[in-house]
Amino acid sequence: MNVDLLIRQANVFNTFLKQFEVKDIGIVDGKFFFANTMDWSTVNIKESMDGSGKYIIPGLIDIHMHIESSMVPPSIFSKAALTHGVTTVVADAHEIVNVFGLEGMKEFFKEDTEMDIFYAIPSSVPSTTTELETTGGVIGLDEVRALLEHPRVIALGEAMNFKGIVHEPDSLIRNILRETQIKRPFLPIEGHVPDVTGEDLARFLFAGITADHTQQTPASIYEKISNGIFVELQKKSITKENIDVINDHQLYEYTAIITDDIMADDLIEGHLNANVKLAIACGLPVEQAIYMATYTPARRMGFQDRGAIVSGFQADFIMLDELEAFTIDSVYKAGKKVHQKGEPIGYPEQKPSFPSHFYQSVQGKAWKREDLQIAVSGEKAICNVIQKSDVGTFTKWVQREVAVKDGYLDWEASGLSLLVVMERYGKNGNQAFALVENGLKDKGAIGTTWAHDHHNLMVMGTSAEDMIVAQQELLREHGGYVVVQDQRIIANCALPIGGILSDAPIQELGRDLQTVRQAMVDLGYVNTNEIMSFSTLSLPVSPAIKITDRGMLDVRTHEIIPFIEKVIQ
Template sequence: MKKEAMTKSINISQKRMEADFILKNAYVADVFSLCWRKANIVVADGKIIALDEKGEFTAKIEEDANGRYVIPGLIDAHIHIESSMVPPSQFSQILLPHGITSVITDPHEIVNVSGRKGMQYMLDDAKNVEMDIYFMLPSSVPCTSFEHSGAVMKAKDLAPFLQYEEVLGLAEVMDFPAVLGSDSDMLDKLTLVQQANKLIDGHGAGLNKDQLRGYRAAGIRTDHECITAEEARERVKQGMYVFIREGSAAKNLVDLLPAVTPANARRFTFCTDDKHLDEIMKEGTINFAISLAIKNGMNPLQAIQLATLNAAECYRLYDKGAIAEGYTADFVMLEDLQKMTIASVWKDGQKVAQDGEVLHEAKGIATIDEAILNSVHIPNLTKADLAIRFKAGNLANVVGIMPNQITTQHLEKEVDIEAGFFVPSVEKDLLKIAVVERHHSLGTIGLGIVHGFGLKQGAVATTVAHDSHNAIVVGTNDEDMLCALNALQEMQGGLVVVKDGAVIGELALPIAGLMTTLDAATAVKKIEETHTALHEIHPDLYFHFFLTLSFLSLPVIPELKLTDTGLFNVKTFEHIPVEVTENKVLG
């Protein structure tokens, strides 16, 4: 703060000058003491100068809260903006009305596709938005050595980005064998960030307490991959922050709430990780998590503390997360506390949203590099490229999906075979799945069998396929699968639904095959069309199909996944064949 600004703040605090703005008659959430305070919020130069309980301050502009609850601006501790399918400039516009004033994002989706150009684009597009967007540098590009991504980012490639003030550290470290095995490249990244006095996020899916100890030894301090309360308790015991995730595919909040107690609550916060645009526009993100926590028995002030002060302190954002003297004037006025219905949102002391609408147009949209807009290179394929051959029998290693989870089951099932090749079965819900390398025309194709999707006909494909974002397609027949892949190539990435050889639903995502160039409202209409198309080929659909599909290629989440190099056992960290050749008894 400059001397002149500090002088002004001091003078206002001592009532020698009038403030810029006062929100009067508010019930303010005190996230330090977990109580409500009736006060006027006094603001100047984007900072909170006082909580005036006696009506002693005056301001140029005043507004009456009329006794409504006012809480700090909400913070999403971990989200991939690309999963919303809109760039940062649009993302800010749709999140602010839901009370989210700050996010910490990991752009490893676009960086896995477009490398340094992708990272720079995200930083540039986030520059002039009203929301505060902080970045963690992608730690795993490529995600693992068992697949092909569009880029490689070593420590030397990450180093220039540490100069940015909005870069807070290293994003979720997913490659736990590299950490525990003291891999040289991984240690270069970890030490680079530590020497810059920045932070390191974790990704401890399925790790036991001994493996977590290795993460802690490497300076990793957060985890958003807990799916049980016991996992959460173990991480808190080892001094980690636990991010309670509630997104589109991974919905862990209800299962993790029993781990949160008044004694340990300061080590928990909320995150979204991945959430699709239509769901964000309908229900928001962290505001939705708070309402769900309250509905399941959490004290409202405790839930608000998790979503504000805890997240801010975890990331050393010491001027955010509270409504108190000296803090940034980010706050949210509620219409309904239990449902987290939002009336108005202030960012840096300025009203930016009211009654579900942003008050200002997006500005400063970044130019998109042509390489980012032309990132999809799917080869011309034939049915022979999708053939899964069986040599000895009909017992297969099958990916079992778990609806609304990003983990899978490793199943062994008898499948239908004709002339030595696998044939999908709608009746048994055993479908074909393929991951096709789309970055460098390498020609690698991973093939597998999946159970649990329940498609009755057609095929579904997308270039949103975590984390290397190759093309992934699932279908009941080869013809529709090929049609879907061809459509992805023509539109330079996106979401596609095919029935009887024709595209019946689609959303083009030409920004690295991950994000749209459409405005959010138009994009949502296209998403709704794809959902309608999905129900046409899957009338009983009850889970988020595209997000579930998109995580089937992520080879760091247990148990069985598929990459462009083949079927991958995450527990043993090795490829396995589709056909089970040993003599095993089915469970």
């Protein structure tokens, strides 16, 4: 018998006992052959190494994430995430699909990666309906049927349309859920279930949704798990209070650690491993943290060949120097070393390539000052306003009084920020306005085409001149993230592929995005994740009030909220 790699006397994680044992590991043809102490003298060993003092755990498995959040294609993402011990992901590519439809998904399938990337069908493209937001692509029943036949599709991506799921039995999302259950009755169905409780939660379950990854509280974790929902913990849900309820009630079997969204600048520093370390710091026992980042996610997605170190499983594993600190020495994929501590993040041998129209996807007319003027026939106006939170992505619906000057709303002197979403696919030319409280404190503007999930062009500012510069730059470079002050671009992260991706090395992209992030902070934008906070002001399925190219929406009812509630003469 030939053994490709033998690792002797390492501390090996036993998934089923949730403890470490000193063992030898033999690897044959990319799979674990044996994990125990035995007589290897009769075996032909190609390579042997001493694992004494090292800790070996299965490769990390992230079952709910969006590659596009890293702002790079799958091949570049794979190189970066592997350095952090992530060997398998299940990606919901609803960002690229919102821009290019099924074509975007097919282009992702073509990408060659070392990491195993499986996919969830984007179930909510658009996240609401075509009447409420304009997207470049739409996923309907025909597209779902086609994707259900693809061998790398192993789940239905997060179902997000609250009204369609709870109140409209004949909605597109309900039809997609039914079609999935008929064609692939055992396919995991992911949910987007923020701040949903009681009867509404029961309606989500009744529709077939069995998991939630949104922001949690101790009460929501307990209610959801006790009602059969599998809870996936992203960073903002990994708090001491939430970990306490998991520990107190021994809820480890029904939870997994995931990322959901990791920005390019953060990806340089860590991925799922960073959330594992955070969970340990918040009080999760290290063995349970490993279990919840390897085996429970594997079981959730039905993997029968990974998530544990046992004979016959794929030899994806991490060698750790220190257990509690979770410091990675090396990463192995299918028995081959793909990263060694100290090595830089690599770049694919072949630069990612997409169809030419993927690089020319942002359309629209350049703004002039009159495009940002809002005529009002009165002295004052009571405006409906989006109140941005300093933590997380939830918002509140408030009303504020704004003065009128020379027949136009004097928003620049209001202490609020003007937010504009412009349809950028060349379909209808829609443009919607909102005012934001707790936006920018100083004079300037922020603009992006990375606007969840429709990815229209979005600009927020306290100066019309700065907003115009931001919008025109986004049109010129066909997408990105820009910050403008005094009519000068002070930070720019170009995203020319569909307005949401770049093929630049992750180190360069991360540097540019970090510059944008700092520029936002310098203008007074406050949030624990500035990029995600701004980008989700346009996400009409995240509580409580958001904006699309059609206008402001009440996320629960999907009613359009008027910009001006009342004019005072």
